[in-house]
Amino acid sequence: MIELHDVERTFAVGRRRISALRGISLQIPRGAFVLLMGPSGSGKTTLLNLLGGLDRPTAGQVIIDGEDLAGRSEGELAEYRRRIGFIFQSFALLTTASAYENVEMGLRIAAGTPRAEWGVRIRRSLAAVGLTSWADHRPYEMGGGQQQRVAIARALAIRPRLILADEPTGDLDSRTAARVLQLLRSLADHEGCTLVVSSHDPSALDYATEVYRLRDGQIEERGALA
Numbered sequence: 035m036i037e038l039h040d041v042e043r044t045f046a047v048g049r050r051r052i053s054a055l056r057g058i059s060l061q062i063p064r065g066a067f068v069l070l071m072g073p074s075g076s077g078k079t080t081l082l083n084l085l086g087g088l089d090r091p092t093a094g095q096v097i098i099d100g101e102d103l104a105g106r107s108e109g110e111l112a113e114y115r116r117r118i119g120f121i122f123q124s125f126a127l128l129t130t131a132s133a134y135e136n137v138e139m140g141l142r143i144a145a146g147t148p149r150a151e152w153g154v155r156i157r158r159s160l161a162a163v164g165l166t167s168w169a170d171h172r173p174y175e176m177g178g179g180q181q182q183r184v185a186i187a188r189a190l191a192i193r194p195r196l197i198l199a200d201e202p203t204g205d206l207d208s209r210t211a212a213r214v215l216q217l218l219r220s221l222a223d224h225e226g227c228t229l230v231v232s233s234h235d236p237s238a239l240d241y242a243t244e245v246y247r248l249r250d251g252q253i254e255e256r257g258a259l260a
Contacts, residue, residue, distance in 0.1 A: 035063060035195075037060075037096075037097040038061075038230070041095070042093040049163075053251050055251045056102075056238075056252050059253075062230065064226055065171050068219065069232075069245040069248050070230065071247050071248065072254070076249050077252075087103055087106070087111040087118075116144050118198060119192060119194035121199070122176060122191050129172065129173050133165055133169050134171075140191050144191075147192060162190060162217055165184065179205050185202075186202060190221070195227060196228050198230050212237065215237070
């Protein structure tokens, strides 16, 4: 489903050029749960942004389902992003909207979801992350872990073929983190959803199918898991 060929991403900082990614090549099959690990600044978030069409590579190819994202217009990239489940480290929730409404917003933005299905999908997604009783609460009435779960429910509701997650369990206790990781793994196993997850949490290794360890913008190590 995903192919990267000699991908580079550099940023200009004043007169300096910073290399965030340096010659990344990889292949990710459909239904994989891929874990990106590495220290801060290793390039994990930059790689997720390229896969999500939020950024473009300086060089190389990012190919999704046989099509190079570099060849797409901004409008085509926007349409592509509507079909991806994003889970951001910063949650990216609407602060004045309830948990239910935040999940609904994901369906409003997503492509191809019949409105008649919205209510069922929202309730199922909130139930899946253990927030049924918090549906009417707003983010400022929740802890960080609960807000993270709302963000995950929003991604789940659109039933995407690809989920990109940046530290999805970063603010969760170990029990809730395990529940979320098991849920993500079940999407890969039973629904063919492909997941690319950035994490510092070593327990995530128990749920991923393969891991890429990054350092200084390069793949330091790749390994197959359970």
